[in-house]
Amino acid sequence: MKIQIVTLFPEMVEGFFKNSIMRRAVQSGCVEYEIIDFRRFATDRHQSCDDVPYGGGAGMVIKTDPLCKALSSIKAESKRVVYASPSGKRFTQHYAENLSKEAELVFICGHYEGIDQRVIDLYVDDEISIGDYVISSGEVSTLVIVDAVYRLLDGVISSDSLSEESFHDNLLEYPQYTRPETYCSKGVPDVLLSGHHAKIGQWRLQKRLEKTLSHRPDLLETASLDANSRKILNALKEHSAKGTVDDGRN
The missing domain is CATH 1.10.1270.20 (tRNA(m1g37)methyltransferase, domain 2)
Structure with missing residues (x-):
């Protein structure tokens, strides 16, 4: 499986792929990964990727342009795209099993008040909630989903171990x-x-x-x-x- 993670904070994600069972899964070829920093696709001199929400309200919202350009650069429109969000469908073991059947998965890491709805409308196939609570980091919630999915791939963990979990x-x-x-x-x-x-x-x-x-x-x-x-x-x-x-x- 190829996993691509689109994030503003690549350093938060990188270490996950270089340790423990995931490291062995990468080394054995069960998992291939790519981390895309969508700040690189911002065009203004400050490389800003967020802005105030239309209609007012607290916080900032991830902008469409740099995020959509990053997704387009990896041809995400032709892949299954996952966005971890408190507003999504509840994540379960059955959901993880379904995602594990994909050859490629793209994950969008949100931040602040989330991402512009138009990015979701254009690219996202699965908006997923890992639980009935809110955390500040889309990277953390994304890695929870990735961890539940990759361990189900053939060759990562023995079938006997999985059957008793x-x-x-x-x-x-x-x-x-x-x-x-x-x-x-x-x-x-x-x-x-x-x-x-x-x-x-x-x-x-x-x-x-x-x-x-x-x-x-x-x-x-x-x-x-x-x-x-x-x-x-x-x-x-x-x-x-x-x-x-x-x-x-x-």
């Missing part, structure tokens, strides 16, 4: 433990030390259902649960009502 099958992930076996008087659940894979699988399923029921019960409304999962869920609801939950210890 939160939101797979509309369930949250089970708790994870590693060495040491005891820390601050807290031990690892006995079932995870048993070597009994069937029991471990059952415990992990229970914990996924338990956490989803506690933190995101809305996900269970659309989760595809088999008979075993429904039995566990019903037991969890009953135990919760009584104030008892199996923690996997003997």
Whole structure:
């Protein structure tokens, strides 16, 4: 996948592609990236890219001309263009999976009070909100989307790891433990030390259902649960009502 990010602050984005899993994805050829500083397309001597909003109001708005010229320079009109915005559609794992099928993605990083609506009308295919809150940096929200998308590409992360993560099958992930076996008087659940894979699988399923029921019960409304999962869920609801939950210890 080729990822192009159009931004006023390229230094905020560059480091993301040079570290951790993304760095390996770039080195292996799974991801190609380009960062476009649209300030270079401003024509006035101050290279200004924002102006006061028509109709009045606080703040500044990203201007059409330098941003549209930057998008035109990479032929964005023929690609899928994403703009992270609090006014967009809610971002989900399913949305990330849909975007991961694209060969190329262009991301516009907004700032201040956002970008001129005409840029959205001319270029943007997906206006996406990462949550019901407002942040000051379009670079940060853009990288959240990029991070959720690129890790789904073939060759970046093993399919086994992806299949056990939160939101797979509309369930949250089970708790994870590693060495040491005891820390601050807290031990690892006995079932995870048993070597009994069937029991471990059952415990992990229970914990996924338990956490989803506690933190995101809305996900269970659309989760595809088999008979075993429904039995566990019903037991969890009953135990919760009584104030008892199996923690996997003997």
